[in-house]
Amino acid sequence: MGSQFDEMRQRLQHIGNLSNYIEELFTKLPGNLISEKQRKKMMEIMMDDDELQNLLEGLKNPRPPRFVLVGRTGVGKSSLINALSGRYLAEVSEVEIGTKEAKRYAYEADGHVYFEVIDTRGIGESETFDTKAEDTLKDVIQSFKPDAVLFLQKATERAHIDKDVAVTKKIMKKAAEGLPLVAVITQVDDLNPSRVKEPGNYPSAKVQLITDKTEQLKRIFEQHNLEASAFLPVSSYIEWSDDEDTNRAIEFDGRYGIEELIDFLEDSLDVRAAIHLGLSIRLNTISERIAHRFIKVFTALAGTVALSPLIATDIAVLLALQSILLMIIAYLSGRELDFKTAREVLVSLGGIGATGFTLRMIAQQGSKFANLVIPGAGSAISASIASGGTYAIGKAAVAYFLSGADEKELKAIVKKARTEYEEDMIE
Known part of the structure; x- marks a missing residue:
């Protein structure tokens, strides 16, 4: 376990340095690539x-x-929480929060905190949860500044569901309005036949029961006019070794639906929390997910740059922008490129497929001249080409640097990326 955490901490430090690395890239753009005026303008767009x-x-x-x-x-x-992390975490009560209706915990291992939670345990069971208690809980939750509310309901539970949903509605309205509410159906492994714990071996009847329980909870939420961001059935069933708590290893893994829950959380959380979550539990995929965030941002920025009314000058700026995107993705793979190498790789990746990057730049150059005839028309076409090309370049760079794709695979990836972009534009 130690080596895994050493790797995690190194990755955390490396990716944390990426922010400084990017800022340096923009300040060190070569003068022979774009002018100082263009560099400053691009920095303004970035900021x-x-x-x-x-x-x-x-x-x-x-x-x-x-x-x-x-x-x-x-x-x-x-x-x-343990199933999400894949570790047997220590539950540490951090502070006294002044209410018996909730407790605050940090879940940690080896000095690394994975999650912080407020556990509103027993609220649905309490007969004394009055307006005063609600107001106290509201203050506690709002000062905690949570990223999401997780409503947990046992798959085998038949009673109390309506009351629990009603209480959750109160909490959302009073203290958590606007936050993602994730309805998690837990312990689906206990549905019949409960002896079958391997998700890959769930019989069709058990899978159907999971679907039925999920649909039942959806209907109850609808009856109470409570909207959830997602309804996700899970099993957290894990058999652990007999070591000391935080050193326990997984001896049998019966987790079901956990990856889907993590996917949803990473897409829905504040970016700082999402990055921490990925670094803590998904070392092998976090770089790719961060890269895709940058692709999205730089695709939009490319369109903004291309809307410049100046003929030809935006091509150099766009090349600089795409070079930086490529250097960021390379950095996430553990490599640092200079601008010369980045441009060489850019041309190489851009030339993959039937319609190469160079042809697209020529097409963009031509579209800019349309401004002389119909003001604004050329820029609109140019922005689409610039954004689409940047999106394809980013996808190819992820495949090349992070997945080790070969040239044949890259051709298919670029073609698919262009199709994806064009379909998104139509939608």
Whole structure:
């Protein structure tokens, strides 16, 4: 386990440095690539992009995700947290928060905090949860600043569901409005036949029961006019070794639906929490997910750059922009490129497929001249070409640097990326 955590900490430090690396790239753009005036203009565009700034902030200051857990005693909250992390975590009570209706915990191992939670255990079971208690809980939750509310309901539970949903609705309205509410159906492995714990061996009847339980919870939410961001059935069933708690290893893994829950959380959380979550539990995929965030940002920025009314000058700026995107993705793979090498790789990746990058630049150059006839028309075409080309370049770079794709695979990836972009434009 030690080597895994050493690797995690190194990755955290490396990706944390990416923010500084990117800032240096923009200040060190070669003068023979674009002019100082263009460089400053591009920096202005970068600084005005909220999504990019949020991403850079997340890289600089990742933090543990913060969840409010709602569910009855025995619903499997700690088991779910352990299943999410793949570690047997220590539940540490951090501070006294002044209410018996909730407790605050950090879940950690080897000094690394994976999650921070407020556990509203027993609220649905309490007969004394009055307006005063609600107001106290509201203050506690709002000061905690959670990223999401997780409503946990046992798959085998038949009673109390309506009451639990009603209480959750109160909590959402009073203290968590606007946050993602994730309805998690827990312990689906206990559905008949409960003896079958291997998800790959679930019989069709058990799979159908999981579907039925999910649909049942959806209907109850609808009856209470409570909207959830997702309904996700899971099993947190793990058999652990008999070592000391945080050193326990997984001897049998019966997890079901956990990857889907992690996917949803990474897409829905504040970027700082999402990056921390990925670094903590998905070392092998976090770089790719961060790369795709940058592709999205730089695709939009390419369109903004291309809307410049100046004929030809934006091509150099676009090349610089795409070079930086490529250098970022290379950095995520552990490589640092200079601008010369980045441009060489850019041309190589751009030339893959039936319609190469060079032809697209010529097409863009031609479209700019349309401004002389119909003001604005050429820029609109140019922006589409620039964004689509940047998106394809980014996808190819991820495949090349992070997945080790060969030339044949890259051709298919570029073709697919262009199709994806064009379909998104139509939608």
